[in-house]
Amino acid sequence: MSALVSEVGTRTAAAAHNLVKVYGKGDTAVRALDGVSVAFQAGRFTAIMGPSGSGKSTLMHCLAGLDTVDGGAIHVGQTEITKLNDKDLTKLRRDRVGFVFQAFNLLPTLTAEQNILLGLELAGRKPDKEWFDTIVDVLGLRDRLTHRPTELSGGQQQRVACARALVARPEVIFADEPTGNLDSRSGAEVLDFLRMSVRKMGQTVIMVTHDPVAASYADRVVLLADGRLAGEIHQPTTESVVNALTHLGA
Amino acid sequence: MLKTILAGLRARTARLVLSSIAIALGVAFVTGTLVLGDAVGEQTRDNFARSARNVDAAVHTAENSPNREDGIPADFLQKIRNTPGVEGADSREFGSAALLSGEGKARNALVQPLPTTEKLRDFNLKDGKFPVKADEAAIDVKTAQIAKLKVGDKLKLLDKDNAEHAFTIVGTYQQGASSISMSGSDHVVVSPEGLRTVIPDQRVYEIVAVAKAGVTQQQLVADITKAIGPGYQVQTGEELTQATLAQVGDAAGEIKTFLLAFAAISLVVAGMVIYNTFTILVAQRTKELALLRCVGANRSQVFRSVLAEALFMGLAASVLGLLGGIGVSAGLQTFISTFGGPSGGDDNPIRLPISWVTIAAGFGVGVVVTVLSAVLPARRATRVAPVAALRSQPDSSDDVARTGKVRIAVATLIALVGGAAVYFGLQQEKEEPAMFITGGATMVLLLAVLLLGPLYVPLVNRLFGKALRGVPAKLASANAGRNPKRTAATTAALMIGVTIVAMVAVVAGSGRATMNEQVDKRFPADYAVKSNVYSQPLSPKFTEDLAKVRNVAQIAPELRAFGESPKLEYADVTGYPTEALGSLVRPDLAAGTLTGLKDGEIAMREKEAKTAGVAIGSTVPISGKDLKVVALIKDNSYGTGIVTLKTAESILKEPVKGYQNVLVKLAPGTDITQARADLERFIATSPVAVLDSAAETKAELNSQIDQILLFIWALVGLALIIALFGIANTLTLSVLERTRESALLRALGLTRGQLRQMLVVESILMALIGAVVGVLLGAGFGWLLVEAISNSEFTISFSIPFGQIGIMLGLAVVAAVIAAALPARRAARNSVVAGMAEA
Numbered sequence A: 001m002s003a004l005v006s007e008v009g010t011r012t013a014a015a016a017h018n019l020v021k022v023y024g025k026g027d028t029a030v031r032a033l034d035g036v037s038v039a040f041q042a043g044r045f046t047a048i049m050g051p052s053g054s055g056k057s058t059l060m061h062c063l064a065g066l067d068t069v070d071g072g073a074i075h076v077g078q079t080e081i082t083k084l085n086d087k088d089l090t091k092l093r094r095d096r097v098g099f100v101f102q103a104f105n106l107l108p109t110l111t112a113e114q115n116i117l118l119g120l121e122l123a124g125r126k127p128d129k130e131w132f133d134t135i136v137d138v139l140g141l142r143d144r145l146t147h148r149p150t151e152l153s154g155g156q157q158q159r160v161a162c163a164r165a166l167v168a169r170p171e172v173i174f175a176d177e178p179t180g181n182l183d184s185r186s187g188a189e190v191l192d193f194l195r196m197s198v199r200k201m202g203q204t205v206i207m208v209t210h211d212p213v214a215a216s217y218a219d220r221v222v223l224l225a226d227g228r229l230a231g232e233i234h235q236p237t238t239e240s241v242v243n244a245l246t247h248l249g250a
Numbered sequence B: 001m002l003k004t005i006l007a008g009l010r011a012r013t014a015r016l017v018l019s020s021i022a023i024a025l026g027v028a029f030v031t032g033t034l035v036l037g038d039a040v041g042e043q044t045r046d047n048f049a050r051s052a053r054n055v056d057a058a059v060h061t062a063e064n065s066p067n068r069e070d071g072i073p074a075d076f077l078q079k080i081r082n083t084p085g086v087e088g089a090d091s092r093e094f095g096s097a098a099l100l101s102g103e104g105k106a107r108n109a110l111v112q113p114l115p116t117t118e119k120l121r122d123f124n125l126k127d128g129k130f131p132v133k134a135d136e137a138a139i140d141v142k143t144a145q146i147a148k149l150k151v152g153d154k155l156k157l158l159d160k161d162n163a164e165h166a167f168t169i170v171g172t173y174q175q176g177a178s179s180i181s182m183s184g185s186d187h188v189v190v191s192p193e194g195l196r197t198v199i200p201d202q203r204v205y206e207i208v209a210v211a212k213a214g215v216t217q218q219q220l221v222a223d224i225t226k227a228i229g230p231g232y233q234v235q236t237g238e239e240l241t242q243a244t245l246a247q248v249g250d251a252a253g254e255i256k257t258f259l260l261a262f263a264a265i266s267l268v269v270a271g272m273v274i275y276n277t278f279t280i281l282v283a284q285r286t287k288e289l290a291l292l293r294c295v296g297a298n299r300s301q302v303f304r305s306v307l308a309e310a311l312f313m314g315l316a317a318s319v320l321g322l323l324g325g326i327g328v329s330a331g332l333q334t335f336i337s338t339f340g341g342p343s344g345g346d347d348n349p350i351r352l353p354i355s356w357v358t359i360a361a362g363f364g365v366g367v368v369v370t371v372l373s374a375v376l377p378a379r380r381a382t383r384v385a386p387v388a389a390l391r392s393q394p395d396s397s398d399d400v401a402r403t404g405k406v407r408i409a410v411a412t413l414i415a416l417v418g419g420a421a422v423y424f425g426l427q428q429e430k431e432e433p434a435m436f437i438t439g440g441a442t443m444v445l446l447l448a449v450l451l452l453g454p455l456y457v458p459l460v461n462r463l464f465g466k467a468l469r470g471v472p473a474k475l476a477s478a479n480a481g482r483n484p485k486r487t488a489a490t491t492a493a494l495m496i497g498v499t500i501v502a503m504v505a506v507v508a509g510s511g512r513a514t515m516n517e518q519v520d521k522r523f524p525a526d527y528a529v530k531s532n533v534y535s536q537p538l539s540p541k542f543t544e545d546l547a548k549v550r551n552v553a554q555i556a557p558e559l560r561a562f563g564e565s566p567k568l569e570y571a572d573v574t575g576y577p578t579e580a581l582g583s584l585v586r587p588d589l590a591a592g593t594l595t596g597l598k599d600g601e602i603a604m605r606e607k608e609a610k611t612a613g614v615a616i617g618s619t620v621p622i623s624g625k626d627l628k629v630v631a632l633i634k635d636n637s638y639g640t641g642i643v644t645l646k647t648a649e650s651i652l653k654e655p656v657k658g659y660q661n662v663l664v665k666l667a668p669g670t671d672i673t674q675a676r677a678d679l680e681r682f683i684a685t686s687p688v689a690v691l692d693s694a695a696e697t698k699a700e701l702n703s704q705i706d707q708i709l710l711f712i713w714a715l716v717g718l719a720l721i722i723a724l725f726g727i728a729n730t731l732t733l734s735v736l737e738r739t740r741e742s743a744l745l746r747a748l749g750l751t752r753g754q755l756r757q758m759l760v761v762e763s764i765l766m767a768l769i770g771a772v773v774g775v776l777l778g779a780g781f782g783w784l785l786v787e788a789i790s791n792s793e794f795t796i797s798f799s800i801p802f803g804q805i806g807i808m809l810g811l812a813v814v815a816a817v818i819a820a821a822l823p824a825r826r827a828a829r830n831s832v833v834a835g836m837a838e839a
């Protein structure tokens, strides 16, 4: 298993090259991303950090093909997604990418189980029953499967979202502040799970976070400031992250 | 607070515009119907009053005078003209004659002399001039249209000996509505001398006069009474107008009742759409209202702000709706005058009377319904703890609260009342009360069904959902089922419309099927030869010759005779040759036998026999003869009963001139086309005879039914438009509400097309729920009505017009697709990231 992990660890799961994203026009134009070049290795857990408004969410949206860019290129695996049209982008998201958002991850009309399987159904793929059971058991969702989102706690909802992202075995999972709405215990559960999915299952996870503790779960932290890359930390600890952020003035 | 309200109005423009349109449409619908009702009433009154226009005094034969039949003596007109104080006087008379217009058959025409006093002409000249010379004529515009005649053409009138009298058409005129113009005949005006040449012995029943300046109507009446002596009724012009209008009241009242019933329905439909829209609107703002509460606004401030907003919107939209309603009314009037509705198809100017009632109803619907629709959800919103509301997700258990016990109890109670009323209606023997009571009762039942909507709508939705394949369709079904109350309210409007159309379609369809059956059964003859002109029956000679036409096996002339009976209100019998009874004439028998009916015997209508208190074996006196009752028949199409030709002749006061109708049976195995050609060739020898077959009779009856249906479809079409707008509105609002959800789905890989498909399916589901439940209800209610109208004498067999109902369901689906088009576009256009950012 560890051999496999080190082998895929050298491969690039997603990369941005000289990425530019501008919001608005003229005087009010904001360069949310101002020439960002960064690569994310497969089978790694990477955290993106930076002060509020530094462009973290924007970077993630662009990487995941949710938003268009104004300059530069993005690759997911071998595919240059900045060249794809809406239809192919949708297919990419459906088949190769997973998401966990800060809030509102689930469709209120569907049960937990239906929510978990939604992505696969959209892709018209059959779920791997064993894999589904493993995920559900690891996340402790077994007795919550028939519940609707309104009947679940915030932590449970985020775990359902994680399960949905994992069940399709996507190339990359993007998570934008997945623990932002959770208390520290529920947050730790979700982070533990994300880290485990990387270590044990070889999953690639890219996560935006504000929380140094959350970042310490990652293998590497990428720092952003004012839409530019502002350094990175390997094997981060809570202290090293806090230090780096203080330097950035966040 | 005012600032917050205004800012709020600006910020939510899209939603507000949608709800305003809903309100405006509702108001337009209600006011449109009311304006139309007033317009029809005004127009009818106007038309009728035209016959009393400028009249200062009117002379009639007295109500109970013994020589009423003879009319007013001929010399009275001159006497009245000579009376001091009379500026001019004219007789109001008309006679019936056959009109020949170039090619084709004679048509029945009512011929009136042109009043010499200009003020007394109750018709308005359209083209040309009025006839002056004895060989000039003017025709009614409708007659001109139907008979394809124009100024300068020639027309011929036949006198009762079939002699032709030629006239040149010198003008056309617009007929005022009256008992004369309402009869479907053609109308011709000639000079008084012209009339004498065609109808020399026309009796006069009314003379009208104009007073000289300075003479009062009372004075004039007194003078005329003195001049002509007693025994006649002399009215002032004012009295005549009142009497005429009293008659109109009945005719116009029927249309008005119909339109009012329709306005009530439209009010309910509009109310539902407005209520639903506003409920969603306020539900969406629950968070915003809670935030206001959090920053310190108190409960009543929040409440008042919602109310003020609703009031403002309601007022603005009502004004728009009122204007729209006037437009709707104008449109409907054009429609009616184009296709011929209850107003008789005269080309009348479009009238837009706006009464206080209309304005009050318009604003009532617009403002009151809007405010009420806002109050209920706003109250709910202010009751929720602010923090809880801030956290709430759309369609959390709060707004989707279960169908209340109270609602179920109330609905059950209403259903019981409706059920009892239906039972009562079914017991009625008379057709009209049975129809009205049962009809009203079905509407009560409909109300109960609507109230219970949140109970069964999710079930129906699940049923339909089972049939759906594919993720977008399944998501659509889940969406339609997420808020049963909302879905129920959305579909309710459509349900009402469809229920009513289906009901009318079923009743009309059943009536049509029954009529066709009856035509088949009662019309065993292959053809009937009829006279097109009432005053020109088919002569006995013609009838004899008809029997000699090749392949004609048997003929049966029909003679209708009007007599009197001390035991009956009317006593009109239909005579046939004995040998035709049981073969060419086959009525529905209740008792006895018809075959071999002898002179002096009668096969009496069962109902009349009951009234007269006679049974088989006893006798009934008609015009001084005691007829022996030998059979009882159920049909009402033979008057009091069937007798032999001889008996009918003896009841007739004057000698037989001819027959209105002759039944013809062909020899077995005759080639139909050959026989028809032979008959047509023979019939061409008579100017008035026309050939009628069972198929043509059916077509004629069916076209009458179709005309009624057309009118109802037009009105109900409007209700459907509103209902579908309701669906579009609900859908648009839920799309706005579900922006994040849509974005999430897009992020997870739902393509734009699939997102659109999801919304279209959702819309179709809602429309189908409304339409299918509506069709089922309508068919059931239609069945009840058919049962209610049927009685011992007249049975309607229930039949469902599947074609029309299929068309309706198809239309509902098409309209649902259209309704979903905009919201779907909107949802698909939204970018994923922007959608996710939406609070």
Ligand SMILES: Nc1ncnc2c1ncn2[C@@H]1O[C@H](COP(=O)(O)OP(=O)(O)OP(=O)(O)O)[C@@H](O)[C@H]1O
Residues within 6 Å of the ligand: A023, A024, A030, A031, A032, A050, A051, A052, A053, A054, A055, A056, A057, A058, A059
């Ligand atoms: N839709 C938008 N329109 C205009 N400007 C935007 C938009 N979205 C983001 N921005 C701007 O782009 C910059 C980067 O925004 P972004 O959301 O990526 O920041 P972030 O690092 O995720 O911040 P946070 O930590 O607060 O989530 C900010 O200055 C923001 O104001």
Ligand SMILES: [Mg+2]
Residues within 6 Å of the ligand: A056, A057, A058
């Ligand atoms: Mg962010």
